Amino acid sequence: xxxxxxxxxxxxxxxxxxxxxxxxxxxxxxxxxxxxxxxxxxxxxxxxxxxxxxxxxxxxxxxxxxxxxxxxxxxxxxxxxxxxxxxxxxxxxxxxxxxxxxxxxxxxxxxxxxxxxxxxxxxxxxxxxxxxxxxxxxxxxxxxxxxxxxxxxxxxxxxxxxxxxxxxxxxxxxxxxxxxxxxxxxxxxxxxxxxxxxxxxxxxxxxxxxxxxxxxxxxxxxxxxxxxxxxxxxxxxxxxxxxxxxxxxxxxxxxxxxxxxxxxxxxxxxxxxxxxxxxxxxxxxxxxxxxxxxxxxxxxxxxxxxxxxxxxxxxxxxxxxxxxxxxxxxxxxxxxxxxxxxxxxxxxxxxxxxxxxxxxxxxxxxxxxxxxxxxxxxxxxxxxxxxxxxxxxxxxxxxxxxxxxxxxxxxxxxxxxxxxxxxxxxxxxxxxxxxxxxxxxxxxxxxxxxxxxxxxxxxxxxxxxxxxxxxxxxxxxxxxxx
Numbered sequence: 001x002x003x004x005x006x007x008x009x010x011x012x013x014x015x016x017x018x019x020x021x022x023x024x025x026x027x028x029x030x031x032x033x034x035x036x037x038x039x040x041x042x043x044x045x046x047x048x049x050x051x052x053x054x055x056x057x058x059x060x061x062x063x064x065x066x067x068x069x070x071x072x073x074x075x076x077x078x079x080x081x082x083x084x085x086x087x088x089x090x091x092x093x094x095x096x097x098x099x100x101x102x103x104x105x106x107x108x109x110x111x112x113x114x115x116x117x118x119x120x121x122x123x124x125x126x127x128x129x130x131x132x133x134x135x136x137x138x139x140x141x142x143x144x145x146x147x148x149x150x151x152x153x154x155x156x157x158x159x160x161x162x163x164x165x166x167x168x169x170x171x172x173x174x175x176x177x178x179x180x181x182x183x184x185x186x187x188x189x190x191x192x193x194x195x196x197x198x199x200x201x202x203x204x205x206x207x208x209x210x211x212x213x214x215x216x217x218x219x220x221x222x223x224x225x226x227x228x229x230x231x232x233x234x235x236x237x238x239x240x241x242x243x244x245x246x247x248x249x250x251x252x253x254x255x256x257x258x259x260x261x262x263x264x265x266x267x268x269x270x271x272x273x274x275x276x277x278x279x280x281x282x283x284x285x286x287x288x289x290x291x292x293x294x295x296x297x298x299x300x301x302x303x304x305x306x307x308x309x310x311x312x313x314x315x316x317x318x319x320x321x322x323x324x325x326x327x328x329x330x331x332x333x334x335x336x337x338x339x340x341x342x343x344x345x346x347x348x349x350x351x352x353x354x355x356x357x358x359x360x361x362x363x364x365x366x367x368x369x370x371x372x373x374x375x376x377x378x379x380x381x382x383x384x385x386x387x388x389x390x391x392x393x394x395x396x397x398x399x400x401x402x403x404x405x406x407x408x409x410x411x412x413x414x415x416x417x418x419x420x421x422x423x424x425x426x427x428x429x430x431x432x433x434x435x436x437x438x439x440x441x442x443x444x445x446x447x448x449x450x451x452x453x454x455x456x457x458x459x460x461x462x463x464x465x466x467x468x469x470x471x472x473x474x475x476x477x478x479x480x481x482x
Contacts, residue, residue, distance in 0.1 A: 009128055014052060014136040019075070021084045022280055038075060066102030066127055068120060082196070083276060086161035087267060089173045089182060090198050094157050104245045105140070111144045113152040114175050121184040152177065154216050160258060166272065167301035167331060168263040174217045181213035189213070208316065210318040221258075227383045258373040271297045275304055277382075278311070287311040302332040318348035336366040343375045352379050370396035370403035377409060386413055399425075404431050407437045412445035436469040443475060447482075453477050 018025070018041045023039030025033065029047075033040035049069070056065055077084030079092040086093075098120065104127045118138035125132055126140040139153070154176040164166040178193035188208050189203040203210055265272075274297060277288040288310045297304055305328035312321035312341040322345035328338035343358035356379055362372035377392035390413050398404030408431070411424035425432060426444075432438050439462030446455040459476040466472055 009130075013321040018045045021075075021276070024285075038077065051216040064103055066105075066124065067100070068115060069097065070097040070120065070125060071096040072117075081266075081273075083273060086159050086165075086193060087269060087272050089157045089159050090173050091180070091192065091196065092198075094173075100127075106145055109145045109185075111141070111479040113144065114155050115144070115152070117157040117374055152212075154220070156217075156220050158258070162268075163258070165301065165303040166263075166265075168265050168266060168268050170258045170261050171265060172217060172221070172260060173257065174220070176213055176216060176374070179209055179213060180414060181210060181217065183214065183217060183260050184266070186266070187214075189244050189415060254322075269345060271304070275307065278307060282307075282311055285466070291315070302328050302335070302338070305331070306337060306341060306470045313341070313344050313348060316348070318345050321345035322349065334365060336369050336372065339365065340369070340371045340375060343372070345377065345384075347379060352382070355379060368395070368399040369399070370399050370401050370406055371455050372405065373399070374406050374409065381413075389413060397427075405438070408423070408432055408435075408442060412441045415442070415445040415451075416448045418449060433458070434465055436462060436466045439466075440471055440475055443479070447479065452479055 002183070013036075019038060021042075023037035023041050024030075025044050029044045033043065049072050053067065073085045073159050074093045074096055075084055076088065076090075076092050080088055080355035081452045082088045082093065089466065096117070098115065098117070100123070107188070116138065117143050117182040118136070120138070122133055122136060122138045122143040122254055128218060128364040132140070137156075140421060154174050157173040157175065159171045163170040167278075169185050172226045174181045178191055180190045180192050182190075185414070187203050187210065188198075189206060190198040192242035227459040238348035242329045271418070275292050278293040280380035281287075281290040281293065286312075291308060294304060294308055306326045309321045309328060319457070322342065325338060325345050329342055329379070332338055339358045343355045345361065346352075346355035346358060356376060359372045359375040359379075362369055362375075366372075373396040377389040377396070380389035381391060391412060393403075393410035394415070395405045396403040398411060404427070407424045408428045411428065414421040416423070426437070432442055439458055443458045443462075446458065455480045456476070459472060459479060463469065463476055
């Protein structure tokens, strides 16, 4: 019976990404929350969730829909110096909602004990009568609202972004009962029951509690086994995940994740804020201002040097771009992105052979990496080898990650030779206008093919979306003069 019920399920997963920095709610919601754009983005997400649930209710009014609403993290919004998330493991980002509704879930019931997101999958499977998961750390929570008064289990929290992105220490933690322990270069202990905002560190006052929770954490880490990918996304999904920042390349050699030691993220928070500000400025087309924000960061880690290199490339300062890229590669030689940026800097300095070697090294680390294939394709175009360039762009487009840039560069080559590029342009979509480099390359291809009207129309639309682009303005003027 349980198997038949589970077989009839129609699972749907919906991810609402809007409440993420930088906070720009749609105009109507921005007007309602003029001084709190984050609240405006939450309100917009809530309205869209309402539309979804209303549509489900209309199509399936039998009351058999099970709904779970939760979040992967909260936002710091300045608490403990953290503006967004991933740099700390305080409750401001770690405590998230978990709301269940549907068959088997009692109404107006609040479970007050601490549970983890790891418990969600076993609970949903139990509610729909499916077989339990094997080897999971989570538990079925149905008993927690059915009178089971068993003691809450310790809940594990962590962030490795501090180590991966900045080269700082990782942060590991345990929530057990009323206490929360954070393992950091300077460890912390909080009484969540009496100090929910985690403003008073009790680590020096309660060494026995520290030792107990530290031992629990050690047991949790010792029990952790090797993790294997649970899914293999298709190319379109991989491209979207990479764009959102949820997917990166695998290192060529094993990287030890999770050691606590080095710079305490508490001491690096100001530099992280500068990086976020610089990212916003670069997104606004102001790479010089972005680099200025990062000027006083000493070192800064892998992520900062990658960003510095990319901004310097945009400014045309290839020498600085190479210096920053080499620093990034020296710190994280097993990550491909540093080698790609080094290739871009070397190419900008006219060192084609060295640039090609950097791109090839990136492909050795991460076979099929689109950015590396595109870099090699650009080098092939520069030396007049259009066939090789097309082959490399096709490889980028056909990679597991997919590549919009590879698609518009390949489309430009086909337009120049009179081939059909409509399917590629459909795949690129609005990026062909939002990205000034894409718009310029495609417009020049259309001009080379004698399609001046198409080139002018493309440039006019692109310029409306990129008023700061002097290159688009010059190209549009050249087309009009012709």
